[in-house]
Amino acid sequence: MKFRRLLAACALALAATASMAQSIVMASTTSTEQSGLFGHLLPAFQRATGIAVKVVALGTGQAIDMGRRGDADLLFVHDQAAEEKFVAEGYAEQRHPVMYNDFVLVGPQQDPVQVRGKDVVAALRKVSAAHALFVSRGDKSGTHAAELRYWGLAGGTKGSGYRECGCGMGPALNIAASTGAYALADRGTWLSFRNRGGLAVLVEGDTRLFNQYGVMVVSPRRFAHVKAAEAQKFVDWIVSPAGQEAIAAYRIDGKQLFFPNAAR
Structure with missing residues (x-):
């Protein structure tokens, strides 16, 4: 009986670890969250990849500060000058334009x-x-x-x-x-x-x-715990035809809210 309980506990621990491995934290803006865009995008991404995205919605400056502390795996923000500085300081390898x-x-x-x-x-x-x-x-x-x-x-x-x-x-x-x-x-x-x-x-x-949005994976060179591989899958998806089409498809009262413009 004790052995079975031990096996069950191990199975639960492994399941929890696998679940954690298949989720990432994205620091983003209140505009993307409050507009309803993520409620439209993230289920499609999870269906495509099996990765869940936990969004922390803040002002862009606060979201970037989260990245600087290593408290997020991914940033989805809209202040290009601040984003380029984030990359120049080595907190991300690259900034990717996504939409405007x-x-x-x-x-x-x-x-x-x-x-x-x-x-x-x-x-x-x-x-x-x-x-x-x-x-x-x-x-x-x-x-x-x-x-x-x-x-x-x-x-x-x-x-x-x-x-x-x-x-x-x-x-x-x-x-x-x-x-x-x-x-x-x-x-x-x-x-x-x-x-x-x-x-x-x-x-x-x-x-x-004009209001441009960009996405960045927080550098694992800075923070070894960052789930860079999973975060990169989000970047790859959001700039792909599937992700860009999902952005264009999001509308309220027939009006398009965001316009995809990833560099491909």
């Missing part, structure tokens, strides 16, 4: 400071001059980094209505909707956001609003 969409400036439909148009820099100058309410994520995310670039181009002065929430894209939009504030959002989260209240897209189409 764009940022939009949203605000009250009545647009009290008249920002509507295609020039995000001119719009932010008007927000600043009017001291209009503006909700910033303030969380080191890719969206926050882009927003700070646009404020810099606008002269760097944000006005007394500027507020940082230190939160994800969905909560930031909730605050903007409840207070009648302006905010920068990625289009994917905006399209999936249902609590818009009186908000509308006011600025879009500026080429500076």
Whole structure:
């Protein structure tokens, strides 16, 4: 009897080890998570490979910090300058472009400071001059980094209505909707956001609003425990025709949220 129990315990331990070997941790952005994209992509990847992906959704800066600590096997983020620095510092061997969409400036439909148009820099100058309410994520995310670039181009002065929430894209939009504030959002989260209240897209189409996403395997040279082989299988799948088609197929209300552009 004791021998059988020992065998059963060994079998359970082996099963648990095999299960752990077939899962990876991906640090990613709240925009990819809250848009519903991963709920669409990851089951398809698991069916194709048998590998489960555990997503930790953070701002891009925080996701990259996870990679620097070796707390993730894979990064799926959207701040190209920070991603290239991550590779240059030896935390990843390569960055792979995967998909893109764009940022939009949203605000009250009545647009009290008249920002509507295609020039995000001119719009932010008007927000600043009017001291209009503006909700910033303030969380080191890719969206926050882009927003700070646009404020810099606008002269760097944000006005007394500027507020940082230190939160994800969905909560930031909730605050903007409840207070009648302006905010920068990625289009994917905006399209999936249902609590818009009186908000509308006011600025879009500026080429500076382009929003590129990339994926990187955390280097096993830095962290021996990283599941680099399994993580690489995700990279290979997401840049393959199957993965790229899965990205293109994800829609909300018939609208495509992300556009595949892996270099092949």
